C-alpha cells in the first residue's frame with residue numbers, strides 16, 4: 001500500500017473516494033476553542049491534525065498539508081507536520097505537501113531529497129510526501145532535480161501554472177515571445193512526461209478553480225496531466241470552474257479545499273458538532289464537483 005506510485009495512488013483513490021482533497025492549513029483563530037485548549041500552548045496543532053484525519057479518513061482519498069502553517073509554529077509545527085504526513089500515508093491517503101519549492105539545481109536537489117526521497121535513500125524521510133508543489137519561476141533547470149527524484153521514487157509533482165490568487169495574471173497572463181507565460185509553463189510540464197507512456201503523467205499543474213477560461217485553455221495543452229485546482233470555497237471558485245479543468249477521463253483532477261472545509265464561525269462549537277460539520281461539508285463538496293463522464297461521452 002505504502003509503496004504505490006503517485007499515479008497509482010491517484011487512480012485508485014479517486015476511484016474509491018472521488019477527487020476531493022482535504023487541505024490542512026492549521027490556523028489557530030479559525031478553529032474551535034475546544035481544540036485550542038489541549039495541553040501546552042503549541043500542542044493544539046498535532047491534536048488538530050489528528051482530529052481532521054480522524055474525521056476524514058475513510059471518506060476522502062487525499063490530503064494536502066500546507067507547509068507554511070506548520071513552519072510558522074517552529075519545531076512543534078514541523079513535528080506535527082511529519083507525524084500527520086506519516087499517519088495519512090499509513091492510512092492509504094495520497095499525501096500532497098504544498099511547499100511550492102524552487103531554486104538553483106543544487107539547492108532544488110536538496111529540496112527534492114527533503115520531500116521526495118525515502119529515509120533509506122538520502123532523505124530523512126521525516127517529510128516524505130507522495131507529491132510536492134513546485135515553483136517554475138527559475139526555469140527548466142530548477143525543475144530537473146525534482147523530476148529526477150520523482151521518477152526515481154515514483155513520486156508526483158504539481159508545477160504552479162496559473163494560480164488562483166487575484167494578482168496571478170500580473171505575470172502568468174503576460175506574453176513571453178509569442179506565448180503566454182502560463183502556456184509556456186504548461187508546455188514545459190507536458191514535455192516532462194515521456195511520450196511513449198499513454199497513461200497519466202506524474203507531472204501535473206496547479207491551475208486555480210477561480211479562472212475557468214484560462215483553465216479550459218491550459219487543459220487542452222495538458223491532456224495527460226493531473227491538475228490540482230485550489231480555490232473552491234474561501235476564494236470563490238465554483239463547480240463550473242472545476243468542470244472546465246476536467247480532461248476526457250476521470251482521475252486527472254484533484255480539488256483541494258482548506259478553509260471551506262475546516263473554518264468555523266462558531267468557535268464555541270463542541271467537538272462532535274465540529275466533526276459533523278466537516279463531514280457534511282465533505283459530502284457537499286463531493287456532490288458539487290462530481291461529474292458523470294458517461295453522460296458526456
Ligand SMILES: O=C(O)c1cc(=O)[nH]c(=O)n1[C@@H]1O[C@H](COP(=O)(O)O)[C@@H](O)[C@H]1O
Pocket residue numbers: 023025066098133162163164165206207208230231232233234235256257258259260
Ligand atoms: O498550490 C496550491 O495548493 C495553491 C495554489 C494556488 O494557486 N492557490 C492556492 O490557494 N493554493 C493553496 O491552496 C490552499 C487554498 O486554501 P483555501 O482557499 O482555504 O481552500 C492554500 O493552502 C493555498 O496555499
